Amino acid sequence: MSRKPSLNIPHPPARPGDAPDFDYVQISAAGAVERPEVNSSVRSMNHLTDDLVRVMDDEHAAVGPWDPQLDAGELQIGLRNMLLTRLFDAHMVRMQRQGKISFYMQSLGEEAISVAQAMALEPSDMLFPSYRNQGLQISRGRNLMELMCQCLSNTNDMCKGRQMPIMYHWERGNIFSVTGNLTVNYPQAVGWAMAAAIKGEDDIAAAWIGEGATAEADFHHALTFAAVYQAPVILNVVNNQWAISTFQGFAGGERRSFAARGPGYGIASIRVDGNDFLAVHAVTRWAAERARRGIGPALIEHVTYRAGAHSTSDDPSRYRPKDEFAAWPLGDPLQRLQSHMIRFHGWSEAKHSALTEELTDIVTGSWEDACSYGTMSEGPYLDHSELFEDVYKDMPNHLLEQRDELRRQLEED
Amino acid sequence: MPQMNMIQALNSAMDIMLSRDAAVIVIGEDVGYFGGVFRTTDGLQRKHGEQRVIDAPIAEGGIIGAAIGMGVNGLRPIAEIQFADYIYPGFDQIASQLAKLRYRTGGDFTAPVTIRTPCGGGIRGGQTHSQSPEGLFTHVCGLKVVMPSTPYDAKGLLISAIEDDDPVVFFEPKRLYNGPFDGDADKPAVPWSTHPGGEVPQDYYSLPIGRAELVASGEELTVLCYGTMVHVAQAAAERLQIAADIIDIRTLLPLDVATIKQSVEKTGRCLIVHEATRFSGYGAELSATVVEECFYSLEAPIRRVCGFDTPYPHAFEWEYFPGQKRVMAAMQALLEEG
Numbered sequence: 176m177s178r179k180p181s182l183n184i185p186h187p188p189a190r191p192g193d194a195p196d197f198d199y200v201q202i203s204a205a206g207a208v209e210r211p212e213v214n215s216s217v218r219s220m221n222h223l224t225d226d227l228v229r230v231m232d233d234e235h236a237a238v239g240p241w242d243p244q245l246d247a248g249e250l251q252i253g254l255r256n257m258l259l260t261r262l263f264d265a266h267m268v269r270m271q272r273q274g275k276i277s278f279y280m281q282s283l284g285e286e287a288i289s290v291a292q293a294m295a296l297e298p299s300d301m302l303f304p305s306y307r308n309q310g311l312q313i314s315r316g317r318n319l320m321e322l323m324c325q326c327l328s329n330t331n332d333m334c335k336g337r338q339m340p341i342m343y344h345w346e347r348g349n350i351f352s353v354t355g356n357l358t359v360n361y362p363q364a365v366g367w368a369m370a371a372a373i374k375g376e377d378d379i380a381a382a383w384i385g386e387g388a389t390a391e392a393d394f395h396h397a398l399t400f401a402a403v404y405q406a407p408v409i410l411n412v413v414n415n416q417w418a419i420s421t422f423q424g425f426a427g428g429e430r431r432s433f434a435a436r437g438p439g440y441g442i443a444s445i446r447v448d449g450n451d452f453l454a455v456h457a458v459t460r461w462a463a464e465r466a467r468r469g470i471g472p473a474l475i476e477h478v479t480y481r482a483g484a485h486s487t488s489d490d491p492s493r494y495r496p497k498d499e500f501a502a503w504p505l506g507d508p509l510q511r512l513q514s515h516m517i518r519f520h521g522w523s524e525a526k527h528s529a530l531t532e533e534l535t536d537i538v539t540g541s542w543e544d545a546c547s548y549g550t551m552s553e554g555p556y557l558d559h560s561e562l563f564e565d566v567y568k569d570m571p572n573h574l575l576e577q578r579d580e581l582r583r584q585l586e587e588d
Numbered sequence: 589m590p591q592m593n594m595i596q597a598l599n600s601a602m603d604i605m606l607s608r609d610a611a612v613i614v615i616g617e618d619v620g621y622f623g624g625v626f627r628t629t630d631g632l633q634r635k636h637g638e639q640r641v642i643d644a645p646i647a648e649g650g651i652i653g654a655a656i657g658m659g660v661n662g663l664r665p666i667a668e669i670q671f672a673d674y675i676y677p678g679f680d681q682i683a684s685q686l687a688k689l690r691y692r693t694g695g696d697f698t699a700p701v702t703i704r705t706p707c708g709g710g711i712r713g714g715q716t717h718s719q720s721p722e723g724l725f726t727h728v729c730g731l732k733v734v735m736p737s738t739p740y741d742a743k744g745l746l747i748s749a750i751e752d753d754d755p756v757v758f759f760e761p762k763r764l765y766n767g768p769f770d771g772d773a774d775k776p777a778v779p780w781s782t783h784p785g786g787e788v789p790q791d792y793y794s795l796p797i798g799r800a801e802l803v804a805s806g807e808e809l810t811v812l813c814y815g816t817m818v819h820v821a822q823a824a825a826e827r828l829q830i831a832a833d834i835i836d837i838r839t840l841l842p843l844d845v846a847t848i849k850q851s852v853e854k855t856g857r858c859l860i861v862h863e864a865t866r867f868s869g870y871g872a873e874l875s876a877t878v879v880e881e882c883f884y885s886l887e888a889p890i891r892r893v894c895g896f897d898t899p900y901p902h903a904f905e906w907e908y909f910p911g912q913k914r915v916m917a918a919m920q921a922l923l924e925e926g
């Protein structure tokens with residue numbers, strides 16, 4: 176039988192009005208995936224790119240070789256930071272709806288990734304986040320008020336009013352600047368790690384992108400450089416199934432996993448349940464040790480689901496079923512950790528409610544503090560000269576003239 | 589006459605060309621099922637099929653490179669780059685390949701690609717959703733560069749761009765998608781139905797690439813502008829009650845020098861306005877052209893009102909944006925000089 180060639184057009188299993196269908200997601204049983212020694216050869220662990228590392232089973236128990244054996248105190252920190260991330264996001268989405276900020280991007284459903292990974296890394300490790308990694312900031316102890324000030328472009332904004340909301344950075348916290356341009360952070364993280372190796376320091380770098388962003392050439396650049404120089408870097412792909420309206424098949428996820436890209440470059444790669452806090456923590460610690468001991472870089476694919484809209488400018492009901500998150504087979508990362516802690520670590524619904532209340536107060540209090548530095552409609556305002564600062568270290572004449580021109584014009588008003 | 593906003597006009601142009609010419613295809617991020625993040629390709633995939641209105645992986649270099657290959661193989665691709673700010677991963681394919689293919693192969697290989705991309709600010713988009721990079725493209729030999737200012741022009745010029753056998757970079761001032769924005773953000777937005785440029789024929793028509801348009805005429809002053817700034821300049825001239833020739837350049841390359849010359853020889857004063865940053869911006873080319881062509885008619889130095897030479901900010905958007913006030917100040921200064 177002959178068939179005329181035609182383009183393969185990837186189709187998501189469900190569109191609006193269809194029943195959600197996640198049969199395509201390959202899921203391993205919790206505890207079932209072997210944990211290789213940190214110094215194993217890349218060739219010996221190809222299976223880790225098809226399997227899915229999971230620790231928490233359906234009864235919420237931590238099972239198998241990847242159990243990171245965290246104690247109750249560590250788990251409480253993780254839960255707290257995930258919950259704080261979620262409450263922060265919810266508040267900021269509300270503020271955007273009320274016109275208080277121009278834009279926002281939430282990480283709903285993906286909180287375990289940033290929070291567990293920040294905990295598994297050292298504070299001196301350098302992080303190159305995407306726009307959906309606010310959990311990294313929160314886990315490293317960033318004052319929420321400062322994040323909010325950035326979103327308000329106010330007088331306490333670390334970006335001095337020059338960036339859209341969520342494009343944070345934190346120099347002292349070793350978190351690099353978020354940018355709107357996809358995947359650019361990937362080779363930059365590799366370069367940072369190369370510098371650490373050149374200087375003989377044992378800090379490592381980590382970077383995050385979405386699965387959609389793996390299509391950019393910078394993904395290839397990063398993996399090539401990481402592999403060639405064996406740079407101490409962890410490259411994370413957050414596969415949340417959707418890149419705005421296109422599902423993961425459009426980034427090439429139809430036949431092989433995103434983790435499977437790594438071995439082709441000679442990079443150790445692991446596919447992990449991104450909604451399993453314990454699994455993400457364990458895999459990250461494994462990769463970090465590998466990188467820090469100079470054994471090589473690692474690629475981690477986190478399988479998760481983007482539970483919210485892409486951004487506040489997006490309406491996902493136009494391209495995917497409304498109830499997909501409820502049908503997502505890997506559940507809600509926050510609920511899963513909570514259930515595990517209730518069963519095994521003395522946590523309770525009552526404690527959880529109290530924590531929710533405490534953190535909600537922190538969020539609303541931080542917002543009030545942030546607004547005291549100015550909002551979009553009420554002062555104090557940044558000085559206009561900020562517009563012209565930092566284009567260069569020293570302001571060249573043509574910018575000095577433009578700055579004065581604006582000042583004159585504003586004085587006339 | 590049907591009313592259309594600029595999104596509908598562009599959609600209509602692509603729809604007509606997809607219907608008329610089986611070689612036309614559309615490719616870009618989110619353009620297919622979803623119809624584009626600005627909804628410019630809404631309904632086109634449903635009507636023309638998935639083999640012709642194609643969602644792309646997030647790879648601008650891949651989109652442009654593939655469009656070149658398709659063009660070489662007989663198609664007439666329309667490639668959408670979601671924001672002009674994200675065109676740079678495709679810049680090598682555009683500047684080194686698409687633009688120069690005809691020349692380096694002695695005309696044997698060509699790729700009639702149209703690249704559509706939303707540009708410009710005024711939407712609180714900060715430095716990654718507001719740029720006006722047209723000057724980077726007018727500096728590349730082998731590209732044509734277009735930027736319409738009304739739905740009527742957008743449709744007619746996009747059809748010409750698609751039909752053009754040379755590559756065209758087609759910039760869409762996104763702040764004009766839904767209405768003729770005149771730079772005053774405090775005023776309620778007005779729809780295109782309030783503007784004659786919102787009257788758009790349903791059927792096929794084309795407007796020539798290489799022809800500027802005189803959108804207002806007067807004796808005192810010439811304003812050279814394009815995109816959103818056409819509306820800003822018009823509003824400024826009206827507020828000052830200045831009788832100005834306002835020329836919408838429309839096609840930046842090739843440039844309609846004759847229309848400019850005729851006007852400046854008449855008025856003797858020339859103001860150049862664009863949203864893009866000033867230094868080495870397209871206005872410098874316009875200014876040089878006016879000096880070369882009309883030197884003896886000039887009664888005052890040429891002035892430029894442009895974006896400040898900084899990245900596009902998030903706060904101070906309206907201080908940064910070259911709005912009516914800055915344009916009016918320059919107009920007054922020009923009239924007082926010489």
Ligand SMILES: Cc1ncc(C[n+]2csc(CCOP(=O)(O)OP(=O)(O)O)c2C)c(N)n1
Pocket residue numbers: 307355356357384385386387388389413415417418419481485617646670674677
């Ligand atoms: C170079 C570049 N091209 C296009 C865009 C527009 N854009 C912003 S986010 C996005 C989707 C990214 O999806 P993914 O990488 O899967 O990450 P997610 O948003 O799902 O976390 C697109 C196309 C961009 N920001 N940068």
